[in-house]
Amino acid sequence: MTNRRTRLLAAPLLALLALLAFAGPASASGESVGSCIAEKLEELIEESHGDLDEVLHELHVDTSIGDHFEKKCIEAPSPILPETNEIIWGGSAFLILFVLMVKKGFPAVRGAMDARAEKIRSDLDAAEQARVDAQSVQSDYEARLADAKTEASRLIDEGRADADQVRTGLIAQAEVDAAGIRERAASESAAATAQAISDLRAEVAGIALGAAERVVHASLDAEVQGRLIDAYIDEVAGTDG
């Protein structure tokens, strides 16, 4: 680890040393704005066949030529591409870094991505399992609820049937009792009537005897007898009435 760090720190140090040691004799690359404008002016002079006065006059009359040179020299030479040496060296550095990343970095990233996908997959599976379990519990609960409802319904029906049976029995019993009562009442009534008739006969006989005694005592003729009997019967009837 320490060696690695030392090596990493050595690289910028070496770069700095290299800059100081070798920068001096290094050959030139690129161009300055001034040299660029000078080059453009030279081209213009060449086009004017070395007539400097004409060039100066032209620049004085048409200021856009100078502006154009300045713009051309300030802006990057290519509208898209950087300097060629920058592309080569920067591109190479990127390529090395890319290879390192492909070899070392991307597998780690890929591993992390796979681990993340796996975690999400297992989470989804767990959620699905939980959903299935919950559904099963719900189904079981619903089945039990349906059973309980059926059972309750059956018990209610049974209760209702028992109640009907009891009611029917009670009604039948009441009818029997009522019939008995009616029968007893009828027979008691008939006995009372018979008793009353018997009592009446006895009383009528008594009265008749009384009437007979009167007839005997008064020697009544048949007409008087008849009137007396009728009067007596009316009397009796009025008394009962």
Next chain:
Amino acid sequence: MNVLALEFPPISHLFEWPEIAFHGTFYAINKTVLIYIAAVVITAAIFLLAGRKTDSLVPAGIQHVAEAGVTFIEESVVMETIGEEGKKFMPFLTTMFFFILFSNIFEVVPGIQFPANSRMAIPITLALVVWVIYNYVGIKSQGLGGYLKNSLFPPGVPKALYLIVTPIELVSTFIVRPFSLAIRLWANMVAGHLLLVTFAILSHTMFTSGIVGKVGSIAPFAMLTMMTGFEILVSVLQAFIFTILTAVYIGGSMHPAH
């Protein structure tokens, strides 16, 4: 330009790109604009592809990038700085993070090698958008009077100190913030770009200067390779810093006590 005997290209050549289309108009297109267009296209493509309906809920490929990005912004930015209320800013913050990241990352892509945010236009535009949003959120959450009072007269500060604190808060909250936000991003990308170009030119110059130079060029080239990796990190880090500071400003406007 001669720097320590190195012929360095004019700085303007590294940042001033000629127009490619619509020359001379305000909507002229150059390399910087193309990089921004590419950043928009890549950001949109990632989320459109990741958002497609699939049979499986298990992410694969580009979905990992999008989901990890969204989770990162939610957990490390929004929940840390604003809280639950900040989730409504998730689309804005996530888009901004990826847009800045992809605008920066072209710094190391061979053949392009230019971070679009090393030009000031988009950083300052984004920063001004952020300025408008956090001020709007502050006024909406606390009312104009409450927002100004809490911003300029922070609670808990001894009254005598307001003489110093209030002008500082006025300048820092309402004037400096957007510029500091923009300049931080811009300057980092400029510095990174200059470093990479410097080491590339140094490597090239040394490599073309004889046998000693050829051997010695290994050092700047190693440095260039390391700096390329470092600049990838900086690209991500700067996108993150811009995004988290935006969230901090929004959170601060929403909850004055924080």
